[in-house]
Amino acid sequence: MYENVEMRQVFSNELGKIMERDERVVCIDADLARAQGTLGLRQQFPDRAFDVGVAEQNMASVAAGLAAYGFIPFIGSFTPFATRRICDQVAISITYAKRNVKIVGLDPGISAELNGGTHMSMEDIGVMRSIPGMVIFEPVDCMQLVKAMPEIVRYDGPIYIRLFRKAVPAIFHEDYQFDLFKADLIKAGTDVSIFASGIMVSQAVSACEILRGKGINAELINIHTIKPIDRKAVIESARKTGAVVTCENHNIIGGLNSAVCEILAEDFPVHVKAVGVKDHFGEVAKIDYLLAKYKMTPGDIVDAAVECINRKTRGQSGFCSSSEPSSNH
Amino acid sequence: MKENEIAFLVDKSKHIRRLTIDSIGKLGVGHVGGCLSIVEALVVLYYKEMNINPQKPDMAGRDRFVMSKGHAGPALYAVLADKGYFEACLLDTLNRPETTLPSHCDMIRTKGIDMTAGSLGQGFSCAVGMAKGSKIKGDNSRIYTVVGDGESQEGQIWEAAMFAAQQKLNNLIGFTDYNKFQLDGGISEIVGLEPLDMKWKAFGWDVIVVQDGHDVKEIAEAIGKARQSEAKPTMIILNTIKGKGVSFAEAAGVTNHNMPVTEEQRIQALKELA
Ligand SMILES: Cc1ncc(C[n+]2csc(CCOP(=O)(O)OP(=O)(O)O)c2C)c(N)n1
Ligand SMILES: [Mg+2]
Numbered sequence: 001m002y003e004n005v006e007m008r009q010v011f012s013n014e015l016g017k018i019m020e021r022d023e024r025v026v027c028i029d030a031d032l033a034r035a036q037g038t039l040g041l042r043q044q045f046p047d048r049a050f051d052v053g054v055a056e057q058n059m060a061s062v063a064a065g066l067a068a069y070g071f072i073p074f075i076g077s078f079t080p081f082a083t084r085r086i087c088d089q090v091a092i093s094i095t096y097a098k099r100n101v102k103i104v105g106l107d108p109g110i111s112a113e114l115n116g117g118t119h120m121s122m123e124d125i126g127v128m129r130s131i132p133g134m135v136i137f138e139p140v141d142c143m144q145l146v147k148a149m150p151e152i153v154r155y156d157g158p159i160y161i162r163l164f165r166k167a168v169p170a171i172f173h174e175d176y177q178f179d180l181f182k183a184d185l186i187k188a189g190t191d192v193s194i195f196a197s198g199i200m201v202s203q204a205v206s207a208c209e210i211l212r213g214k215g216i217n218a219e220l221i222n223i224h225t226i227k228p229i230d231r232k233a234v235i236e237s238a239r240k241t242g243a244v245v246t247c248e249n250h251n252i253i254g255g256l257n258s259a260v261c262e263i264l265a266e267d268f269p270v271h272v273k274a275v276g277v278k279d280h281f282g283e284v285a286k287i288d289y290l291l292a293k294y295k296m297t298p299g300d301i302v303d304a305a306v307e308c309i310n311r312k313t314r315g316q317s318g319f320c321s322s323s324e325p326s327s328n329h
Numbered sequence: 330m331k332e333n334e335i336a337f338l339v340d341k342s343k344h345i346r347r348l349t350i351d352s353i354g355k356l357g358v359g360h361v362g363g364c365l366s367i368v369e370a371l372v373v374l375y376y377k378e379m380n381i382n383p384q385k386p387d388m389a390g391r392d393r394f395v396m397s398k399g400h401a402g403p404a405l406y407a408v409l410a411d412k413g414y415f416e417a418c419l420l421d422t423l424n425r426p427e428t429t430l431p432s433h434c435d436m437i438r439t440k441g442i443d444m445t446a447g448s449l450g451q452g453f454s455c456a457v458g459m460a461k462g463s464k465i466k467g468d469n470s471r472i473y474t475v476v477g478d479g480e481s482q483e484g485q486i487w488e489a490a491m492f493a494a495q496q497k498l499n500n501l502i503g504f505t506d507y508n509k510f511q512l513d514g515g516i517s518e519i520v521g522l523e524p525l526d527m528k529w530k531a532f533g534w535d536v537i538v539v540q541d542g543h544d545v546k547e548i549a550e551a552i553g554k555a556r557q558s559e560a561k562p563t564m565i566i567l568n569t570i571k572g573k574g575v576s577f578a579e580a581a582g583v584t585n586h587n588m589p590v591t592e593e594q595r596i597q598a599l600k601e602l603a
Contacts, residue, residue, distance in 0.1 A: 031479055031512045031519065039513060051513050053482035053520030054449050085448065114424050116431040118399065118447025285426040
């Protein structure tokens with residue numbers, strides 16, 4: 001249904017519908033409305049859709065002020081400028097003050113493509129995740145985004161929406177049941193748990209196919225909400241398979257891998273392999289090139305899964321023997 | 330300024346435009362508008378004003394340039410290639426995988442780039458830091474920097490402005506590329522800057538308004554005046570045209586910020602600039 005539709009188009013359509021029925025909702029841009037697809041909302045809502053100019057920090061605190069006045073602002077910029085650039089404003093004006101502001105970050109991680117290293121946020125989840133009270137949501141496809149938008153508005157508190165702007169392969173159909181705080185089981189399996197988010201989910205879907213060919217039955221879970229992460233889903237799956245691979249379009253420090261490891265280390269230690277950006281900055285290139293260069297392809301996920309399973313079956317455990325230290329980082 | 334010097338700079342500007350649109354055109358997309366609006370200022374700086382040596386890009390005490398609106402990298406790369414900082418054929422690698430010429434200026438990757446930029450507002454503060462550094466060292470170098478008019482909406486610009494004035498950084502010469510457009514629309518309809526000259530004055534800077542920011546003579550005279558300043562940094566406000574000199578880009582208006590360029594458009598532009 002949403003094949004070949006851009007995520008930003010879906011986002012602005014849904015936001016427009018919500019603004020129509022809920023007069024508390026406002027849309028604030030910082031000179032990236034054209035990139036985000038929200039420019040058209042200004043005609044429809046001349047009072048409630050506006051631009052603060054290239055001034056992200058101001059945008060964040062202006063939004064907090066509007067929230068203190070009973071509004072529900074959506075603010076947006078590219079991921080680095082919607083997180084690290086405005087980190088203190090998000091921390092104090094928005095979260096510390098418990099203001100209900102929704103923050104949209106566009107072009108996460110390597111998806112900034114030709115804008116290059118300065119625009120590639122490898123740390124935005126890490127920045128936002130360490131701020132108390134922040135919810136982090138990364139939609140995997142248009143259907144999930146459509147189902148999520150009303151929930152995001154209904155939730156009374158700040159949410160960071162990590163938004164890929166172009167078209168993505170559909171993962172979910174019309175009958176999909178969305179829960180903001182529950183992870184999605186994409187494929188049940190028994191041998192290894194793959195936790196993935198964002199654009200890495202479709203990479204992981206392909207990896208599961210390859211693994212099937214090798215006689216490996218992988219379980220794939222989409223972690224759309226990285227904070228608060230669905231603890232139960234992570235532990236139950238790890239308990240079932242005993243081997244875990246995380247896949248994220250983000251530094252493996254501070255993002256999904258860290259979130260999963262924090263839980264498992266405490267409640268159910270198993271081997272975990274991280275697929276993602278290995279603690280370096282980005283650079284100009286198309287997504288496919290960078291996926292290959294940074295070892296984030298389906299083949300890399302397969303390798304990680306196989307290694308994890310091998311360790312499990314050899315009975316080597318990082319916590320009992322140190323013969324083969326994990327070299328994730 | 331002598332007529333032949335003016336003619337040289339005018340001609341050079343045309344050549345830099347040619348190299349710029351050629352490299353962006355071969356890639357097929359880029360920040361066309363903001364590259365073309367700043368060409369004359371770059372040409373006057375690099376071919377007339379700055380104390381630099383392409384053979385010694387790290388020369389101590391050299392003048393520095395910071396492209397704070399870092400997305401205009403391609404125009405600066407054209408200048409650096411033409412000056413001999415690196416081979417001109419590298420321009421064809423613009424924004425391709427493993428390039429040394431990424432869309433936004435990068436001092437680690439590119440010879441001749443004095444400061445990394447791309448996150449708007451930061452480069453200007455970096456230029457202020459350099460000017461302060463030069464004062465501490467007493468090496469008599471000058472620091473030049475370009476900010477966008479949209480970029481001037483960042484609070485950081487004005488924090489840096491106050492500090493530079495406080496420190497009496499008369500070795501700092503800024504340019505505002507006042508092309509009247511940002512990404513979402515016209516500056517005056519998004520967040521207006523007027524009266525921009527008065528703002529800079531009120532922040533403790535000398536201000537020179539260049540009526541035609543594509544007139545090399547006017548730009549050179551403004552820089553000459555700025556160099557006389559005894560105790561203040563100077564902001565030179567350049568009234569420019571976004572997409573200047575390439576008809577399809579000028580016609581695209583607000584959408585020329587980051588636009589696709591077809592092969593036909595590239596060839597057409599090269600013809601216009603022949
Ligand atoms: C901090 C930050 N916010 C947003 C952007 C995205 N962005 C790049 S260029 C631009 C518009 C800049 O307009 P202006 O300064 O007028 O540049 P010019 O017209 O010279 O191209 C925006 C919003 C960015 N690079 N950095
Ligand atoms: Mg401008």
